[in-house]
Every structure is written in structure tokens, then in C-alpha cells.
Amino acid sequence: MPEEQKYVYGPVPSRRLGRSLGIDIVPFKVCTLDCVYCQLGRITRKTIERSDYVPIEPVLAELTQRLADGVDADFITIGGSGEPTLNSHLGKLVKAIKEITNIPVAILTNGTLLYRQDVRADCAKAEVVLPSLDAGDAQTFGKINRPHRDISIEKLASGLCAFREEFTGQIWLEVFVVEGLNTDIDQITKIKGLIERIRPDKIHLNTAVRPTADAHVRKVKAEKLQVIAGHLGTSCEVVADFSVRPQTRHFKTTAEDLLSMLKRRPCSLKDVCAALGIGRNEAIKYITYLQRRGLIDSDEKNQTLFFKAN
Numbered sequence: 001m002p003e004e005q006k007y008v009y010g011p012v013p014s015r016r017l018g019r020s021l022g023i024d025i026v027p028f029k030v031c032t033l034d035c036v037y038c039q040l041g042r043i044t045r046k047t048i049e050r051s052d053y054v055p056i057e058p059v060l061a062e063l064t065q066r067l068a069d070g071v072d073a074d075f076i077t078i079g080g081s082g083e084p085t086l087n088s089h090l091g092k093l094v095k096a097i098k099e100i101t102n103i104p105v106a107i108l109t110n111g112t113l114l115y116r117q118d119v120r121a122d123c124a125k126a127e128v129v130l131p132s133l134d135a136g137d138a139q140t141f142g143k144i145n146r147p148h149r150d151i152s153i154e155k156l157a158s159g160l161c162a163f164r165e166e167f168t169g170q171i172w173l174e175v176f177v178v179e180g181l182n183t184d185i186d187q188i189t190k191i192k193g194l195i196e197r198i199r200p201d202k203i204h205l206n207t208a209v210r211p212t213a214d215a216h217v218r219k220v221k222a223e224k225l226q227v228i229a230g231h232l233g234t235s236c237e238v239v240a241d242f243s244v245r246p247q248t249r250h251f252k253t254t255a256e257d258l259l260s261m262l263k264r265r266p267c268s269l270k271d272v273c274a275a276l277g278i279g280r281n282e283a284i285k286y287i288t289y290l291q292r293r294g295l296i297d298s299d300e301k302n303q304t305l306f307f308k309a310n
């Protein structure tokens with residue numbers, strides 16, 4: 001069996017970050033939000049508690065090995081299958097990464113914990129932080145991001161503003177739009193009002209071109225995205241990749257392989273990665289695809305999620 005890659009994946013091509021070498025430091029689907037457009041499916045553990053979910057030593061060991069093998073990337077990106085700022089070792093990890101490589105560090109976060117000074121201090125160690133803002137008011141925030149009960153839109157916006165005051169690196173804010181949920185002019189104007197307070201360096205506009213947690217989520221058409229980008233200002237760039245065609249022959253063949261494997265025995269995410277020789281994010285894409293078609297289900301046993309064919 002090939003040596004399993006547990007925490008480091010890629011590099012994957014990213015519209016926002018070029019060649020991005022990913023690091024995953026929270027368990028699958030642990031997040032402060034439960035966004036309708038999440039590619040991981042429904043979040044299984046919604047929490048705002050920071051914890052030592054993943055120790056940094058094995059993460060650093062794996063990264064060191066990948067770098068020694070000659071892997072190259074434009075960014076080392078901390079993100080993955082949940083909200084990375086929930087890991088209380090985040091700051092230590094970024095500091096340690098900087099001691100072993102000059103590749104800049106980016107953090108993909110939903111930004112909801114930036115109201116905390118310790119989270120801001122951890123994130124400030126990176127070169128680029130990529131938070132999200134998808135709503136301009138509480139009602140829309142509730143509908144699209146389905147936050148933990150202790151997270152409000154004002155808490156999110158104030159945290160982002162406080163971070164802007166302290167952070168000298170780049171903030172690239174993502175706005176994810178879902179047709180009919182946050183696309184009317186009133187909502188876009190409110191989002192723009194918050195962006196003017198936050199003052200990010202760039203705005204990345206995205207929409208649901210990939211499978212999402214909720215089946216009713218509709219992508220915004222390319223022309224309309226350009227109109228919304230125009231409203232949000234000159235620093236706004238459309239990053240949605242309309243060339244994504246998940247149902248390619250290769251995708252379907254791999255999904256069928258996974259399904260036949262799950263018909264024989266339930267597998268954890270780690271099992272799927274090892275069996276198919278792919279990283280966590282790649283495996284999650286196939287699992288989400290099969291789940292959305294009702295072909296597989298999951299059960300938790302001994303704190304591990306197992307997938308099985310229906």
C-alpha cells in the first residue's frame with residue numbers, strides 16, 4: 001500500500017492561489033458554519049471551540065518530506081475539510097512552516113473566529129488570508145451560511161475589520177453568490193457596504209459550479225456575475241471556473257470504482273484516499289458526488305465516519 005498522505009495534498013491548481021500545496025488541520029466537516037454551497041456536504045460538527053484537533057508534528061513531518069521530495073508550489077495553503085482556525089495550533093504551525101521553507105503561507109478561512117484576538121494573531125503570521133463574506137444582513141447570513149448560534153454577521157464583519165487594522169499582509173475576500181439567495185441588488189449593496197468597512201486588498205467573486213451541500217443551490221450565470229463584480233468595485237475579480245465539468249469520463253470511472261469498493265465494505269475517508277491513491281479533497285469530491293445521488297450513506301463509529309453503499 002502506498003504511504004498514506006494524511007495532512008498534505010496537492011499541489012492543486014487554484015484560480016485564487018496558483019499552484020497550491022494544501023494542508024488540512026481539522027477533522028472532516030468540522031466548521032463554525034454549515035454553508036448551503038459547501039462541497040463537503042452537510043457539516044457534521046458545528047462548533048466555535050478551538051481545540052488541538054491535529055497535532056502539528058506529523059503535519060510538519062509530512063510537509064518536510066514533501067519539500068525534500070522536491071515539491072514546488074506558489075503557496076502552502078492551510079484550509080481543507082473544515083474551518084482551519086478551529087485548530088488551536090494554527091499560529092505555531094505557520095511559524096514552524098516558515099522555519100522550513102520560503103514558500104508563502106495562505107490561510108483559507110470563513111473568517112468567523114477573527115473576532116478573537118488569538119485567532120487574529122495566528123492568521124497574521126501568514127502572507128495571505130482568504131476569508132469569506134456572502135451576506136450583508138443577518139437574515140441572508142442565516143440562510144446561506146447557517147452559522148453556529150454564537151456567530152452573527154456583525155461579529156464576522158467586526159472581526160474582519162479588527163484583523164484589517166492589525167494585519168499588514170494581503171486579505172483576499174471571497175464573496176460566494178447563490179442565485180436567488182444573495183444576488184438581488186439590495187443584498188449586493190449591503191455586502192458592498194461591509195466590504196468598504198473591511199477594506200480587503202482583493203475581492204474574489206465565486207458561485208456554485210461544483211456539487212454543493214444542498215441540491216437546490218443554483219449557480220449564478222457568468223454574465224450576471226460580471227454585473228455583480230461591477231457593483232462590488234474595481235478590486236473585484238470573478239474566480240468561478242465555468243470550465244468545471246465534474247461528470248467527465250475519468251470522474252465517472254473513479255466514482256464507479258469507489259462505489260464498487262463501498263459495496264464490498266464500509267470505508268473511512270483515509271481508506272478511500274489510500275485505496276484510490278488520492279488526497280482528501282479529491283476523495284471528498286467523489287464521496288459528495290455519490291452521496292448527492294443517494295448511492296452511498298455514512299455512519300459514525302468510534303468517532304470515525306464510514307461510508308457505505310446503499
Ligand code: SF4
Binds near residue numbers: 032
Ligand atoms: S464552505 Fe467552508 S465555511 Fe462553509 S460550511 Fe463548508 S467548510 Fe465551512
